[in-house]
Amino acid sequence: MPAVLRRIPAGVISTVVALIVWQIIGSVGPLAGDSFATATEAIAALVEFLGQSDFWTAVWQTLQMAIIGLLISVVIAVPLGFLIGLSRFSYRSTKFTFDFLKVIPPIVIIPIAILVIGPDVKMGVVLVVFANTFSMAIQTAYGVRDADPVLLETMRCYRMGLAKQIRYARLPSAAVQIGIALRLAISASLVVSVVAGLVGGAGGLGSLLALTQSSGNADETYAIILFLGIIGVAVSRLLVRTQRRVIFWSGK
Amino acid sequence: MNARRLWRWLLAILVAGWLPVILITWWWKSSATSDNPFFPPLEMIWEQFKLNWVFTNVPIHLVPSLENLFTGFAIAVVVGIGLGALIGTSAGAARYVEPIVDFFRSIPPVALVPVFILLLGLDSGMRIASISFAAAFPILISTIEGVRQTNAVLLDTATVFRLSPARLLWQVRLPNAMPVVFGGLQVGLQIAFIVTVASEYLGSGFGLGAFTLTATDTFNILDAWTGVLLLGLLGYVLSLVFDLVERASLGWYYGQKKLA
Numbered sequence: 315m316p317a318v319l320r321r322i323p324a325g326v327i328s329t330v331v332a333l334i335v336w337q338i339i340g341s342v343g344p345l346a347g348d349s350f351a352t353a354t355e356a357i358a359a360l361v362e363f364l365g366q367s368d369f370w371t372a373v374w375q376t377l378q379m380a381i382i383g384l385l386i387s388v389v390i391a392v393p394l395g396f397l398i399g400l401s402r403f404s405y406r407s408t409k410f411t412f413d414f415l416k417v418i419p420p421i422v423i424i425p426i427a428i429l430v431i432g433p434d435v436k437m438g439v440v441l442v443v444f445a446n447t448f449s450m451a452i453q454t455a456y457g458v459r460d461a462d463p464v465l466l467e468t469m470r471c472y473r474m475g476l477a478k479q480i481r482y483a484r485l486p487s488a489a490v491q492i493g494i495a496l497r498l499a500i501s502a503s504l505v506v507s508v509v510a511g512l513v514g515g516a517g518g519l520g521s522l523l524a525l526t527q528s529s530g531n532a533d534e535t536y537a538i539i540l541f542l543g544i545i546g547v548a549v550s551r552l553l554v555r556t557q558r559r560v561i562f563w564s565g566k
Numbered sequence: 567m568n569a570r571r572l573w574r575w576l577l578a579i580l581v582a583g584w585l586p587v588i589l590i591t592w593w594w595k596s597s598a599t600s601d602n603p604f605f606p607p608l609e610m611i612w613e614q615f616k617l618n619w620v621f622t623n624v625p626i627h628l629v630p631s632l633e634n635l636f637t638g639f640a641i642a643v644v645v646g647i648g649l650g651a652l653i654g655t656s657a658g659a660a661r662y663v664e665p666i667v668d669f670f671r672s673i674p675p676v677a678l679v680p681v682f683i684l685l686l687g688l689d690s691g692m693r694i695a696s697i698s699f700a701a702a703f704p705i706l707i708s709t710i711e712g713v714r715q716t717n718a719v720l721l722d723t724a725t726v727f728r729l730s731p732a733r734l735l736w737q738v739r740l741p742n743a744m745p746v747v748f749g750g751l752q753v754g755l756q757i758a759f760i761v762t763v764a765s766e767y768l769g770s771g772f773g774l775g776a777f778t779l780t781a782t783d784t785f786n787i788l789d790a791w792t793g794v795l796l797l798g799l800l801g802y803v804l805s806l807v808f809d810l811v812e813r814a815s816l817g818w819y820y821g822q823k824k825l826a
Binding site for chain 1: 578581582583584585586589604605661662663664665666668669670671672673674675676677678679680681683684685756759760763764767768778779781782785787790791793794797798801802805
């Protein structure tokens with residue numbers, strides 16, 4: 315490999331190669347036709363989208379569902395999980411129920427949500443809350459229980475009260491787990507709010523995607539997928555970086 | 567089993583079980599006189615559930631869903647582990663492939679369904695293609711990761727014994743990657759389930775998802791409730807079965823960890 319090429323990061327080279335392969339598949343290769351968009355067509359459609367206010371309205375609607383839903387689930391799940399984690403009995407008696415509800419994907423309850431709430435932004439918010447709350451509460455409770463046992467014993471020896479135990483042992487260990495839960499929840503909230511729009515008609519980018527697909531517009535469909543992928547990568551990179559900085563004591 | 571272990575086991579079930587029992591009883595009692603059309607009495611939902619799913623509609627709606635789910639997941643496992651093992655053995659290849667894989671993983675899995683509808687229409691082929699495509703990425707990523715971080719001492723030992731590259735991959739790298747790979751398999755199975763449901767919502771006709779959403783659209787509230795309950799139950803059972811399989815196949819690993 316020539317020295318000049320070696321200085322270019324691997325990611326840039328593979329992205330360029332992937333774009334070229336994409337272009338070839340769509341224009342001369344096996345997938346040429348109306349139902350597949352080439353790289354240039356998709357990028358052109360995306361650029362056109364970026365200049366339209368309707369597109370940004372859709373982006374804002376999706377963000378609204380994700381952010382409001384996330385805030386509500388944090389407000390419910392963190393205090394709830396903290397209380398549950400303080401006693402062994404409450405931890406063990408809620409674990410099964412919450413684990414059960416945690417593994418049920420929110421997409422499953424969409425049909426009932428459409429009936430009860432109706433297909434709008436509010437429904438998206440409810441789905442995001444359903445998706446996050448149980449796993450976040452379990453994770454918080456786990457963090458509270460995960461406090462250093464030697465530290466707790468020591469505090470008990472010195473007869474330090476519950477308030478001090480919470481302040482110096484339970485909170486720091488819970489914060490690590492809340493951070494991890496929050497990182498997962500932010501990505502999940504974005505995904506769920508897109509799904510709420512796509513499947514449940516809640517508006518936003520998901521509904522726009524459903525519209526472009528059902529009208530058979532491949533270029534715009536691929537443009538939205540491209541946009542979702544880029545946003546997804548950016549958000550997850552940002553989260554990993556932020557987490558390392560904020561919870562610096564955990565080494566995770 | 568001696569009496570003490572039996573007693574402990576019973577106590578654990580009691581502690582875990584009282585909350586769901588209370589919740590379900592509360593739902594049953596409070597909905598008994600409900601005249602809200604969207605929240606019918608649980609007793610009526612239960613009767614309808616038995617009518618639908620024991621076992622009249624099982625071959626029409628449940629079986630095709632499960633078939634698509636498992637076919638799609640199986641393809642994802644073979645492709646994900648196969649490609650992942652190849653890419654993971656070469657550190658250079660992994661550096662080039664990772665950004666692309668990362669991009670595809672970051673797209674909400676359900677958002678890929680419209681792309682496959684445009685390409686393949688609304689039949690089973692589209693459903694299986696979307697399921698396997700979306701579920702393959704977490705498996706691929708975890709396999710690359712797992713194969714790459716093989717213990718250096720093991721690799722040196724394998725070199726001393728002059729293992730062929732194929733045997734090295736098959737007998738040393740892959741078994742050691744398994745605990746990491748299983749993490750990807752778990753996420754992959756969840757995604758496979760979600761995409762199965764989504765592909766049925768969007769491509770109507772047959773399947774449990776299509777049944778449920780059609781019931782919603784036609785204001786057939788009882789049927790919609792039974793569909794949602796069965797889907798939720800299915801999601802839980804899948805994760806339960808996966809945990810059992812994982813524990814059975816990674817028994818050696820947990821044993822090692824306990825010793826260490």
